[in-house]
Amino acid sequence: MYGVFATGLLLSSRSASRIPGILLSAGTAGLFFFWRRHLWNIFGNFYQAAMEQDLSDIGKHYGSEPSAFWVAEVATGSETGTVIGCVGLDASTTQDSTTVEIRRMVVSPKYQRHGVGSLLLTTAIEHARSHEL
Incomplete structure (x- = not known):
């Protein structure tokens, strides 16, 4: 896409192809803008769904075994207690009682x-193995 945009700029610098170059550059920039907006909407929908589903009540959703949820936090220093990561094992995503899904790994x-x-991840895997999943 960047190459097409650059080609449009190059064409617009020449008097004989100025209009097609401007149109090509403007069209590419517009396509890029709408594609980014589309991706942002997809992410926003994913985020909203997560906040309305399992992340709305982590204890309720991940509280019954074999599901589980772990939070990593800083243990020492000036940032003690700061949450720095999390991962969940979700048994509600499948009917197979021997399967869980890794969710919300960040x-x-x-x-x-x-x-x-x-x-x-090691903690989640050990938990799954201890429950024969």
């Missing part, structure tokens, strides 16, 4: 690449 960007995600 680590704060500041703490990524420090083993937090691995620790959360």
